[in-house]
Amino acid sequence: MPQFREIAHNSDDYRRACRLRQAVLRSPLGLDLFQEDLAGEADQLHFGLFEAAELLACVVAKPTSPTAVQLRQMAVDPTQQGRGYGRRLLGSVEPALVERGYTSVTLHARVPAIGFYEKLGYRLVGGEFEEVGIAHVEMQKDLDG
Ligand SMILES: CC(C)(COP(=O)(O)OP(=O)(O)OC[C@H]1O[C@@H](n2cnc3c(N)ncnc32)[C@H](O)[C@@H]1OP(=O)(O)O)[C@@H](O)C(=O)NCCC(=O)NCCS
Incomplete structure (x- = not known):
């Protein structure tokens, strides 16, 4: 049974998450996460879903106000996609955010992933824009504690 846990910045699990983010979100676009300025992180x-020491999925939440966060860098291990782990990760992240007083979540979804977020109750706000060279849309969800 996968375990959800928060990842401490600069821990071994954080480095594991960066490697997963590089493999899933950057390498296919010819980009290098490790060349980016990650100081703000x-x-x-940082949150992850683990099977023992193996990281199945991870996501980052960036506070944008005392009550709002932006989710970023959502990635599920390519060999583990489509098995409910993305849903399970966000299903644990959202209550963890509510516990800290956050009531609103935004994110920039890659267009092929819109349907995933819609299934989890996120709705489109506004039109398409480009980020890391590919089409994205902004999505939002209110969290009710
Ligand atoms: C998109 C991603 C995060 C989804 O995670 P996942 O673990 O594969 O998805 P799950 O298995 O938890 O799917 C949950 C539900 O969403 C649906 N779903 C998953 N991906 C979908 C997609 N791209 N489009 C439409 N529906 C999708 C599933 O069918 C499932 O529906 P169900 O619960 O009714 O059966 C993951 O596939 C991924 O990392 N993809 C590559 C990177 C990426 O695009 N990241 C998001 C950047 S914004």
């Missing part, structure tokens, strides 16, 4: 929240 010290002030962000």
Whole structure:
């Protein structure tokens, strides 16, 4: 049974998450996460779903106000996608955010992933824009504690 836990910045699990993010979100676009300025991530929240020491899925929450976060860098191990782990990760992240007083979540969804977020109750706000060279849309969800 996969375990949800918060990941401490700069821990071994954080480095594991960065490697997963590089493999899933950057390498296919010819980009290198490790060349990006990750200093701001010290002030962000990091979450993962683990099977023993193996990281199945991870996501970062960046506070944008005392009550709002932006979810970023959502990635599920390519060999584990479509098995409910993405749903399970966000299903644990959202109550963890509510516990800290956050009531609103936004995110920039890659267009092929819109349907995933819609299934989890996120709704489109506004039109398409480009980020890391590919089409994205902004999505939002209110969290009710
Ligand atoms: C998109 C992603 C995060 C989804 O996680 P996942 O573990 O594969 O998804 P789950 O198995 O938890 O799916 C949950 C539900 O969403 C649906 N779903 C998953 N991906 C979908 C997609 N791309 N489009 C539409 N529906 C999708 C599933 O069918 C499932 O529906 P159900 O519960 O009714 O059966 C994951 O596939 C991934 O990392 N993809 C590559 C990177 C990426 O696009 N990240 C998001 C950047 S914004």
